[in-house]
Amino acid sequence: xxxxxxxxxxxxxxxxxxxxxxxxxxxxxxxxxxxxxxxxxxxxxxxxxxxxxxxxxxxxxxxxxxxxxxxxxxxxxxxxxxxxxxxxxxxxxxxxxxxxxxxxxxxxxxxxxxxxxxxxxxxxxxxxxxxxxxxxxxxxxxxxxxxxxxxxxxxxxxxxxxx
Numbered sequence: 001x002x003x004x005x006x007x008x009x010x011x012x013x014x015x016x017x018x019x020x021x022x023x024x025x026x027x028x029x030x031x032x033x034x035x036x037x038x039x040x041x042x043x044x045x046x047x048x049x050x051x052x053x054x055x056x057x058x059x060x061x062x063x064x065x066x067x068x069x070x071x072x073x074x075x076x077x078x079x080x081x082x083x084x085x086x087x088x089x090x091x092x093x094x095x096x097x098x099x100x101x102x103x104x105x106x107x108x109x110x111x112x113x114x115x116x117x118x119x120x121x122x123x124x125x126x127x128x129x130x131x132x133x134x135x136x137x138x139x140x141x142x143x144x145x146x147x148x149x150x151x152x153x154x155x156x157x158x159x160x161x162x163x
Contacts, residue, residue, distance in 0.1 A: 044120040046120050051071065052068070052076075062091040064084060065082075066080075066083070097153040101147070109136070110144065112141075121138075122136075122137065122151060124136045124137075
């Protein structure tokens with residue numbers, strides 16, 4: 001009997017240790033059918049410092065996540081990260097900006113600028129209604145102004161919340 005209890009405890013601990021539930025991974029699960037999930041994520045990679053910067057904001061719970069690390073091949077640890085809640089006013093203003101731009105009218109890929117090693121490349125992922133996802137790629141030189149307004153709103157809103 002004692003062997004079974006110990007075996008059960010070891011198996012439970014092993015499976016708990018393997019489970020991951022980071023905010024961005026948890027949000028990728030299927031939403032409840034009675035819930036509207038609106039979310040915007042911006043991943044900025046590259047630049048002169050070879051950075052990987054990630055912003056994620058969920059409208060429903062006003063939760064944001066920010067991480068910054070250097071680009072590397074073996075999952076470098078974050079050099080800066082934070083998460084928290086936005087004020088109602090900041091959250092409303094951000095998503096008003098996102099929805100004002102008609103995100104599903106953007107092309108999927110605007111390409112990258114030649115010879116622009118110091119530019120950031122962006123992947124913008126917008127989720128509306130939990131499953132309508134639009135992914136857009138561009139860099140500092142190819143990004144159209146309406147998309148730049150969304151990216152700027154996300155960066156500025158999260159930056160202000162960090163202070």
